[in-house]
Amino acid sequence: MASRRGFIKAGGLALFGISVGGVPSFVARAANSRKSIGLYKKNKILVCIFQRGAMDGLMAVTPFNDEYLKAARPTLSMSAAKAQDTTPLIDLDGRFGMHPSMTAFEPLFRDKRLAIVHGIGSPNNTRSHFDAQDYMESGTPFNKGTSSGWLNRATGLLGHDATPFRAVSLTSSMPRSFYGDNPSVAISNLQDFAIQLKGNPMGANMAAKSFEELYDQTSSALLNKTGKESFDAVKLLQKTDVRNYQPANNAVYPNSPLGNSLKQIAQLIKMDVGLEVAFAESGGWDTHFNQGAVTGIFSRNVLDLSTSIAAFWTDMGTYQDDVTLMTMTEFGRTVKQNGTGGTDHGRASCNFILGNNVSGGVVHGDVKTLAIENLEDGRDLAVTTDFRAVFSEVADRHLRINNDTVLFPDWKGQKIGVMNA
Template identity: 75%
Template sequence: MTTRRGFIKAGGLALFGIGSGGIPSFLAKAAANIQSPRLFQRKKVLICIFQRGAMDGLMAVTPFTDPYLKAARPTLFMSAAKSSNNPLIDLDGRFGLHPSLSAFEPMFRENRLAIVHGIGSPNTTRSHFDAQDYMESGTPFKKGTPSGWLNRAAGLLGHDAATPFQAVSLTSSLPRSLYGDSQAVAINNLRDFHVQLRGDQAGANMAAKSFESLYDQASQDLLKQTGKESFEAVKMLQTTASKNYKPAGNAVYPGSALGNSLKQIAQLIKMDVGLEVAFAESGGWDTHFNQGTQTGLFARNLSDLSSSITALWTDLEAMQDDVTIMTMTEFGRTVHQNGTGGTDHGRGSCNFILGNDVKGGLVHGKVAPLAIENLEDGRDLMVTTDFRSVFSEVANKHLGISDNKILFPEWTGEFINVMRG
């Protein structure tokens, strides 16, 4: 027989939007018995954004003085020359920011935004599925790791989760990063919910029926322990999340999936529900053809990414000291463009880290001249920074997590000095 506590903790709960239907009656009934929601002391928050599909780091942040890159990309190379049409934003005389990332420039100049170039996995796979799995599990040479690194991070925060919203993903299902023993939820929409276990629709139906059955059998007992915490949180979100939410600081979120996810993360932070680890994702980075330069698919994705992150940062205003935002992508793209105006699966890419405790205003990492003898397998930007070096440093310096043997059990490297303190 499934116990209440065992059922609730099995694999994490997911709360999904169901439109105008509202939360199930048994959840609403349970929540109605609670006199007041519990508020939680504000803590540091790490927000991770996965760019799925493998972002071309060489176009996002271009070593524009490199003649080898110019030769390798006759129609994709972009210049920082002022005389060119919509040029790259010169960051330091060597690297240029894609013009669609212009929203990032002020934060870079203010030393709040750092870029790590040549970042990637030590595993040489060019499979999207495998590379994402390795990066999210944090074990790039071990398949089948049951937990994700963000779930392990939540478990290493030094205290038990007093709230179901310690670790939250604003996605339609729980990402690999948040699999594990620590409680984590996926929320598709803050205003309307139903309860679902990680799994298929049959699992969803089973979850709802089992929860309702548990409520009918022992409603008072259910409200006393773990179930009570979940119901309290559901009530808190239902009553507090506003359909007419007005971001602070004149922040304007794009109407994209990523923009909506980050806006809801901002609401969760402001609602003091105990959020410490947040996850969102951005798709469409697999640019095999018609990648474009100043315009096109890649440029649109960059604009959405930078505008969404900038809106979130602006919206948080006085809470910025408590928040660090970090992007990640499974690998980069080939140095040479292909025959269809795109780039193929590569190795090294770059990522962005935003926060007041970040050593910003710098392009960290090593990018050698892109001559063929310096390329991995003669075709790719070499991975010179293991992603675990960056992820572990951010978790250590921002969240205070020091046990790297648990966070990244196979890693024995060093930090790259991208964080202050």
């Protein structure tokens, strides 16, 4: 670990020192800002995945001994007991079992790198996808008018010099979490980071040179600076073979939107371009119809989620110390299954946090027996952990941001120990 960093430090500064072309000026600048305070420290990176549609936390991580759950879900509950005709849940601790399609997560959990928080959710009991996502992403569950997203505010609190790749969302439009004044980029495909003219690479090349000249001379400081950074970024990505990227350690990403997003985040991390906050999305969690159990829609979803994340982790290799990954979803689903083999909008769900400094191998949080008197509104898994307690702790321990009055202005709760001190 230390030797790799030493190499990068020496190499980076040497390149900078003799000003060889190819080191983007923003990287040099960011490195320089650290040098000037006498401290070269690699950035920590937080990767967030939003599972849009509300994941059924009770199916992802099932309290399998709960008789109430079995009664409420005649066709949707699974057992941890070995059986001939079906695949059992992955027994985590004698009480909770992970969905059988999440085998990719099992070694990470056993290795104590993966933590689960169960009973997590918002204090606002809205069951509207829109409102709940909005509140979770703005980080203010009772205020619609918050103009910024919590990850944008987090970016602003990082303090040191930024590169244009500090906050990158692998989505086609800017997610609510990234709304705000701190520069961030939404890009669905790194290959788009180029001047392109279909069928005429020569023309594109000439146009790129022309644009570079023009943005170099403009009197608008904003366009001038961003223009320079854009062309630096283009050159940087040209040097790397983005299209033929080979993941490390034989990691295999699923060919899914989430897999592709995480693969590209891994590429950015390895390019050392100053990425600190990354965002990706995963869809299909709104399982009102035929959710399935051991197989089916939900099973395919968690398979994609767990294999994508596990591939990313494998690919990270020596970068693992720098990275923490966290999933989130707007709410959970009803304890009882509905008339169409699915579940409806509920309250609490669970989330996953992966990293070397995570208090892993534990199902955190408080899940009571699912007797009706323990349910919220008499129907849903109760929210016992405010999502802000977990987000705030991860931001604090991993990114060293502890200004909760900015990050989560209305929140005054306690952290729950999902990260090691």
